[in-house]
Amino acid sequence: MNVRQWCRDLGMGARFAVTGGREGWVRMLLTAVGVGLGVALLLLTTALPNVLTARHQREEARQDLTYNAAVPPRGENTxxxxxxxxxxxxxxxxxxxxxxxxxxxxxxxxxxxxxxxxxxxxxxxxxxxxxxxxxxxxxxxxxxxxxxxxxxxxxxxxxxxxxxxxxxxxxxxxxxxxxxxxTAFGDPHPTTERTDPVLILMTLVVFVALLTPVAVFIAAAVRFGGERRDRRLAALRLVGSDSRMTRRIAAGEALAGSLLGLAVGTVFFLIGRQAAGSVEVRGESFFPSYLDPSPALAALVAVAVPAAAVLVTLFAMRGVVVEPLGVVRTAKQARRRLWWRLLLPLAGLAMLYPMIGQGRSHGDFNQYLVTGGVLLVLVGVTALLPWLVEAFVTRLGAGSVSWQLAVRRLQLSSGTAARMVNGIAVAVAGAIALQMLFAGLEGQYTKDTGRDPHRASMEVDLSDRSRLPQAAAELARTKGVRASVALSHGGLGDKRRDPGTTASLTVGDCAALRELVRLPSCRDGDVFVLPSTADDAATRAFMRPGRHGFIDSTYSGERGREIPWTVPAHLRQVTARKDSLRSDVTGLLLTPSALPAGAGSTLYHEVFVRLDLSVPYADEYVRNTAARVDRLASAWRWTTTVQSDQYASLRTGLFLGAVCVLALIGASLLVSQLEQLRERRKLLSSLLAFGTRRRTLGLSVLWQTAVPIALGLLLAAAVGLTLGAVLLKLAATPVSVDWASVLSLTGAGAAVVLAVTVLSLPPLMRMMRPEGLRTE
Structure with a gap:
């Protein structure tokens, strides 16, 4: 077979799709919409690298933090x-x-x-x-x-x-x-940090898990109208075409629909790109100009989608015998075999197995093995689901009329039913695996701050050290504030320059120091010592009465005040409170009068605030007061934990991707459902004409959707849990299952299908009119 014949047959199929009358146009439009939705999401994905690059470049261009770099002298360009x-x-x-x-x-x-x-x-x-x-x-x-x-x-x-x-x-x-x-904005010496291998693993899994359902949807969309198309192809056999030519003509029809889908997808993408500027998710927003797909990746999508449409159609036609007198589809088919369907997920697990236990201590993960392994496991869902649906529905028996109608339809076309829910099953399996991975690794990217929000709700760090008394008084009078505690801290060195031994200093009045340690008695001028088990012998000796030191010693490249001070003789040892306001306080604790003159300007000053949480916007009142007292002051809420920015950004990206995939799931399922109802319009009208109630037909459609989706979600949960456990093993993390998340994700998939079914009921009622029996 030469290339010219292939092109002629594909072109003939494309002409049939375009000139096939109303039925052909409706079928082609549905295919184009289904493919277009997937193409739009693929184009969005190809634009993600540029989004990240553009945001990073914008952030770098306005960088104004010097990170201890040398301060340039004042000049005309500063x-x-x-x-x-x-x-x-x-x-x-x-x-x-x-x-x-x-x-x-x-x-x-x-x-x-x-x-x-x-x-x-x-x-x-x-x-x-x-x-x-x-x-x-x-x-x-x-x-x-x-x-x-x-x-x-x-x-x-x-x-x-x-x-x-x-x-x-x-x-x-x-x-x-x-x-x-x-002298200029921007980072003149950007540093590149080594990326965490586990974060790279999570990023790869996110992309594969979110894009695999898209590919499944596109493959399903190009097969819309398959039954009517095959019956039309029988007429071509009658006029002399052989079986191979017939398959190529069918592939040409699918090619036309996919090419139109590329155009529709591009329009969808441009609309979504423009709308992206008005959307904000979890505090993240993007300019439309960021969403420029990579030319190479966009070209790959433009080639891959039509090629996939042709290949999928040729593969699907292998199970259909198109003869001049009809299509042999309704005859009893051979039972689907299980053994080769298990090879896909098993091969995927085999690719992931060599990296089990690698974690972040054995270098980077093999990106090809991770991508290929996760992809094969998820694609295995699409291979196993048709066998599972067929094995289950063949055992279904008697029931109500609606149940029997649904069961018989599923028994005759279990493959079509499985194909309809394949995408959502893959999406749920990937989501469960991702949820397990993120939940298992969350603790590694979440650190304990050591702060107790019950002891202090907010902390205000002052830049102007002379305003500590005013700030403490103003904050204490602020609406919504129960109490404020002012503390200062600095350092004491054993030498003027480059000290070998240092001790920390904490300064506050008696009431403030009692928030940190247990004081037997206290008055202004007292000095206390709080030794730490981490202090070495030299540090403990340096904090004894009579030792001489210097507050704010000079270090290389940084000039200090070098204020001399002697540890007083009346030094008393104290113990820290179990609920100390700050868990990292050690060294010497001074009341204000014990501090030598001029030393206050060398310290860092903070005010800790307890809020009355019953007062609305209490924290905003505190920030207003802090800004009024010291324009450069920073006020922030205390939290028990803090999360890595990279991990949080990746999780936000996962959420955005999941929202897009969920929207695609709903839209594609709705298009697929409408196509299924359109192909059965004459059958539904005939059943109604013979006296079948509309309610019975509506319930039969619901059962036809519910049975495959229930099986698909069960399979997705099993595959997702397995894949999630393997991914956690790759990251050298104990396997744990958040069953609430698993159930919620499964429920979300079921809710999407239920919503699609409800939305398809009005078209179903319109298709059951007597006009559906008319033919041309």
Whole structure:
């Protein structure tokens, strides 16, 4: 067979699809919509690398943290930048104060000119928030006049909250990164950290698990209208075409539908790309310009989808005998064999087996083995489900009329029923495996902060050390605050420069120190010692009465105040409270009068706040007070744990992908269900004409959907649990199952199918009219 004959037959099939009248156009449109939904999601996936790259580049371009780099001298090309980040109802607000020091001072990306003192330029989302009725408290915290908006190059997303405000009198402190001097924005020396191998493993599994259902949906979509198509092909056999030519013509019809699906998918993607700018999920948003697919990956999709349509059709036609007098499909078929269907998941597990126990201590995972192994296990669901459905429905017996109609339909076409729910079964299996993997590894990316939110609700770190008394008093009077505790901490070295032994200093009044340790008695001027079991002999000896030291010693490259101080003779030893406000306090504890003159400016000052949680927005009142007392102060809520940013971002990506796949599941199932009902329109009308009740026919459709989906979800749960356990073994993590999540994911899949069934009932009622018996 030459290539010219292949092209001629494929072209003939494409012409049949286009010129097949109303029936042909409806079938082709349904195929195009089904394929298009999958193509749109594939194009979105090919754009993800560019999304991550674009966001990273935007973040790098506006970088203004120097990370202890040398401070450049003041000049005509320098600008002072103060960090004033804050929160609003758990949403981060990026804030900066700008003070240009010369005519050639660099502007941050997205800003056309420097705002004057009392002015600010804001992101569009922050401008909208400040102008809303609910932004009153935030307007008190940002008492600047809005004179412009930040352009897209200065933001990482359309919903980001950010502002740049003008300032005067900013000062660069040697031991603080809150005010820095820059000659240019952006990180001139970006560092590349070694990526965690387990995070790479999780990323690979996320992509494979989310994309496999898409491929399954596309493969199912190109087979829409298969029964009617095969009956039409019998006419071609009657006029002289052989079986091979018939298959190629059928492949040509599928090719036409897939090509139209590519066009429809591109339109869907462009619509979704434009709508992405108005969507925010878990605090993440994206500009439409980020969603530019990689040209190479987009070309791969454009080639792979039509090729898959042809291959799937040719493979499906192997089980159908198209003869000149009809299609041999309804005859009793040979029982499906199980042994070769088990080979796919077993081969996948065999590919994953060599990496069991590798974890993050044995280098990177083999990406090809991980991708291939997970893919084969999930594709194994599509191979096992038809056998499971057939084996189950052949054993079903008597029941109500609706049940018998459904069972007989399933017995005659169990493959069609399995194909309809294959995608959702694969999606649920992948989701269960991912949930197990993320839940099992969550503890490794979640650290205990050592802070007790019951002891302090918030912490306010001050930049201006002279304002500690004012800040403590103002915060104590703030609405929603029960109590405030002011503490300072610093260091004591045994030498002026580069000390060999150091001890920590904690300064606070008697009431504040009692929040940390048990004090028998206390008055201003007292000094206490709290030795730690981790202190070595030299440190314990250094904290004895009469020892001389220096507060704020000088280190290489960092000039200190070098204030001399002698440990007093009336030193008393104390023990820490079990519920100490800070679990890391050790060393010397001083009341304010015991601190030598001038040493207060060398310390770091913090105010701990206990909130009355019954007062709405109590934390926002605290942030307003902190900003009023010290514009550069940072106020943040205490939490018991903190999670890795990379892990949290990956989990957010998983959530976004799962939402997209779930939407695709629902839309594709609905299209598939409508196609199944359309092919059975004449049969349904005939049954209604013979007296079958509409309710009986509706229930039969429900049973036809419920039985395969129940079997599919059971199989998905088994495969998902197995795959999840293997992935946890790969990450060298104990296997555990969150049964609540497994049940919720399975229930979500069932809910999607139920919703699709309900949405298909109105078309079903319309198809059961007598007009369905008409023929042309």
């Amino acid at each position: 600008v002072l930048v103060g960090t004033t980040d804050t929160e609003w109802h758990s949403r981060d607000i990026r804030g900066r104060l700008l003070e240009p020091e010369g005519a050639r001072a660099p502007l941050p990306p997205g800003v056309g000119r420097f705002p004057a003192k009392g002015e600010m330029v804001v992101s569009p989302a922050l401008k909208e928030l400040l102008s809303s009725d609910g932004g009153k408290l935030l307007r008190e915290r940002l008492p600047f006049r809005i004179t412009g908006t930040i352009g897209e190059p200065g933001l990482i997303g359309p919903h980001e909250l950010a502002y740049y405000a003008g300032a005067e009198g900013l000062k660069v402190a040697k031991d603080s990164s809150r005010v820095v001097r820059l």
